[in-house]
Amino acid sequence: MTTTDGHINGHxxxxxxxxxxxxxxxYELLENVKDExxxxxxxxxxxxxxxxxxxTFAKVIQDAEQDIREILSIPESxxxxxxxxxxxxxxSAIPLHFLNLKPSQTADYLVTGYWSEKAAKEAEKFGKVNWVVPKGSKYQGVPAEASWKLSADPSYFYYCANETIHGIEVDDIPAIIPKDVPIVCDMSSNFLTRPFDITKFSVVFASAQKNFGxxxxxxxxxxxxxxEKNTxxxxxxxxEYKIQIDNGSMYNTPPTFAIYIASKMFAWIKQQGGLKAINEGADKKSSLVYQTIEQSNGFYVNFVEKKYRSRTNIPFRIVTNGVPDEKLETLFIKEAIQSNMIELKGHRAVGGIRVSLYNGISVKEATQLVNFMRTFQTNNS
Amino acid sequence: MTTTDGHINGHxxxxxxxxxxxxxxxYELLENVKDExxxxxxxxxxxxxxxxxxxTFAKVIQDAEQDIREILSIPESxxxxxxxxxxxxxxSAIPLHFLNLKPSQTADYLVTGYWSEKAAKEAEKFGKVNWVVPKGSKYQGVPAEASWKLSADPSYFYYCANETIHGIEVDDIPAIIPKDVPIVCDMSSNFLTRPFDITKFSVVFASAQKNFGxxxxxxxxxxxxxxEKNTxxxxxxxxEYKIQIDNGSMYNTPPTFAIYIASKMFAWIKQQGGLKAINEGADKKSSLVYQTIEQSNGFYVNFVEKKYRSRTNIPFRIVTNGVPDEKLETLFIKEAIQSNMIELKGHRAVGGIRVSLYNGISVKEATQLVNFMRTFQTNNS
Known part of the structure; x- marks a missing residue:
């Protein structure tokens, strides 16, 4: 017998x-997909x-669009x-369409980590990019807005709302950006983890494999x-955006199964109580981990400036005698696996441990992790 | 109880x-995916x-690559x-990489239907395209090679091995093409339905949703x-091809589930006896339908020149008094649905009926269709 949390015959x-x-x-979504x-x-x-x-598929994609419009109050415009x-x-699509939107023919890119850096470099292939802050090396926060170099009238302002590798989250459009500048945002890793006002943005994009499929x-x-302004x-x-808009995302054969799973996730988010409930859950889950780090007396260390700490990706090091202890980190990952918890290894760019807390992780599961973290610290300090 | 051909409790x-x-x-593949x-x-x-x-996923994609290399004897080059x-x-990727491969900076496109026409028009966005034969209107065959206008030293020669809408198949590289011209082929709709010598081609591509996933x-x-020659x-x-080659198709997150299904299909093809067996099956299935058409005394009519008849997509009209009978075609589609057979409506560009016989259709199922066709003719002529 399989229960809803993945136990089979008690195991x-x-x-x-x-x-x-x-x-x-x-898990209940997975079971539902299996059933049909x-x-x-x-x-x-x-x-x-x-x-x-x-x-049959038309209904799937229409329901998906309707649900996401409802979840985020997306207007018809x-x-x-x-x-x-x-x-x-x-x-690539963003600069190809919009780099020349304004006479400046320049886009402002706020680079706060690996992904926004990649986006800025790609845009440079196609035109003029202004780096709002200098390329970083460590990415442990965002330089103060006073130091930013903004263009006078940029075609758009681009930023990444959450950097998965460095664990940096910019939870709203920076206040310094003038209201009339089109805002483009990569929300791949924190999309649908909090409510936001879509009408403040010109483009928001997010890949599904983190929070919705x-x-x-x-x-x-x-x-x-x-x-329509693209020339x-x-x-x-x-x-090309226009051709996909005109064809309801079906100019070419769409990835039907992935869209079907996304539609299930949108329905699931609504069932949870929408983004208000999801947001509360994200707060709870990430607070559990950050509190465990803060209360560890320097055993666990996260290097990100508090204001920019990501709720979805939390990188940290295990520190002994003031330096990261790779041996202990390896043991942490190994023992976590023995406790049924996988994929905790940090990205090679930063090392250590990384905890990702996407929508598919429950508060109960995050609790299970922090219990493990506390026990591990007790046993190893 | 579910049996291997989709009967549940006898229904x-x-x-x-x-x-x-x-x-x-x-169906057995679907059941296997469900089981795990x-x-x-x-x-x-x-x-x-x-x-x-x-x-775990590395093994899936490696197995998939190994299986397809084995099935088609693809060398390491x-x-x-x-x-x-x-x-x-x-x-787009093809002309962006290869239009300027030769000093002619021209690619030859053989347009035999909807898909090759689309490819040629897309290539024209990026450079010089030579249409080997004039744009057709009906596409019921391929003009004689003697009439083709080939470039002296084209960057590449492009053709579509099978046109799904018009039901035209070019089953090998046209003999007229000099051996040193790089051949690019869209095999989306007949890939893995017959053996072919990959070393005669420079690029072959095929989307999975027809014959392998x-x-x-x-x-x-x-x-x-x-x-490497791209500049x-x-x-x-x-x-970009190079970046994906260097990263084993994982420069960005690949469509893991679709690759997993493709890997299952490759294994299934091997189990069937490889492309030799698949090719025999494709011959049998398509012969059943074409014979039924030919033996119908003009009740069913396929307009494609015999030499270029597609084995995977067979469009035909139901003709009474010498003209297509849309009313009878509508009845055909309706009664087919009542007999559990779906998606037989022809593409709007050509009308009538279309039978697609991809790898997931068995000889037994094709037989079921032609039995229906014969009965329908008996009842309606």
Missing amino acids: SVRKLNFGAGPAQLP FLNYHGAGANIMELSHRSS YAVLFLQGGATAQF ISGVVLVIIRKDLV NKSIPLIL | SVRKLNFGAGPAQLP FLNYHGAGANIMELSHRSS YAVLFLQGGATAQF ISGVVLVIIRKDLV NKSIPLIL
Whole structure:
């Protein structure tokens, strides 16, 4: 007998995945997908075996769009697109469409870590990019706004709301940015973990495999009027917004199964109580981990400036005698695995441990982790 | 109790899908995926919930690559890539990389239907395209080679091996093409339905949702030395071959679940006896339908020149008094649905009926269709 938390005949077979993505899904969602695997709603096939032009799949993608519009109160002036190529494709699509939006022909990029750096470098392939702050080496926070170098009238301002490797979260549009500058935001790793006002943004994009599904689909929410202003006629088809808007994300065959899983996640988020409830859960989960770090008397150390600490990705080191102790970190990861918790190894760029707390991780599971952290500290200090 | 052909408690719930894709998968494959849905090989998660950097997924993509290399005898001088964006992304990636390969800076495109026309038009965004034959209007065959206008030394020659809408298949590289011209082929709809010599090609690509899986992944088999010759520095990241070759298709997060299904399909093809057996099956299935058409005394009519008849997509009209009978075609589609057979409506560009016979359709199922066709003719002529 399988229970809803992955116990089979009393034994837990389900691993607890704290990796940076692809992330674990809510177990009840997985069971539901399994239940309809051979016969989706009487269609006599799995949803992934059906034409994207079928009425059955049309309902899936329409429901998905309707749910996400409801969750985020997205007005009709914005298009909602389900595309391929992840955030990486958007790193190119954004400058290809919008670099020349204003006479300055310059975009301002706030680089706060690995992903925004990558996006800025990609944009430089296609035109002029102004780095708002100098390229960092450590990324343990965001330089004070007073030091930022902003363009006079940039085509857009770009930032990444959450950096997964360095664990830096910018939880709202920086106050210093003038209201009339189009804001483009990569929310791949914290999308749908907190409410936000979409009307403040021109483009928001997020790949699904962290907080709302599996890899293979990226959600793009974009101001339709801005797309109409694009004058670049040499954008590769697969990156063209207008053609996908005109075709309801189905100019080419969409990744139907990944969209189906996203639609399930949107429904799940609504069931949880929407973004208000999700936000509270994200606060609880991340507070559990940060408190455990803070109360560890320097055994666990997170280097990120408090104001910019990420709620979804928490990198930390285990420190003995003032220096990171790689041996102890290796033991931590090993013993975590023995306790059924996987993917806790930090990114090679920063080392140590990383705890990712996406929507598929429950408060109960985060509690399980911090209990392990406390026990590990007791046993090893 | 579920049997291997989709009967549950003696009732067939499984529909027979003759659509142009996404296509049906072998039922036993679907059951196998369902069986390991909550716990993939003891990993304690679905494969789609695991990091693409995990050893578990690494084995999936490595096995997939090894199997497809074995099936097609792909030498090490070719890279095998699992990418996003379908054939549409390749329509741009190809000219962006190779249009300027030769001093002619021109690519020859053989346009035989909807898809090759789309590819040629996309290439025109980025440089000079020579249309080998004039743009057609009906596409019921391929003009005689003697009439082709080939470039003296084109950067490459491009063709689509199978046109799904018009039902035209070019089953080998046209003999007229000089041996030293790089050949680029879109095999999306007949890939893995017949053996072919990969060493005659420079690039072959095929999206998975027809003959080897689900939508969201496109396979690209490409000569590594050709990629090294690319000098275009402004190719969007997501379309860059070299970066994906260097990173084993994992420069960005790959569509893990779609790759997993493809790996299952490759294993399934090997189990069937490889491409020799698949090829025989494709011959049998398509012969059943074409024979039924030919023996119908003009009740069913396929307009494609015999030499270029597609084995995977067979469009036909139902004709009474010498003209297509849309009323009868509507009845055909309706009664087929009542007999559990779906997606038989022809593409709006050509009308009528279309039977797609991808790898997921068995000879038995094709027989079921032609039995229906014969009965329908008897009842309606």
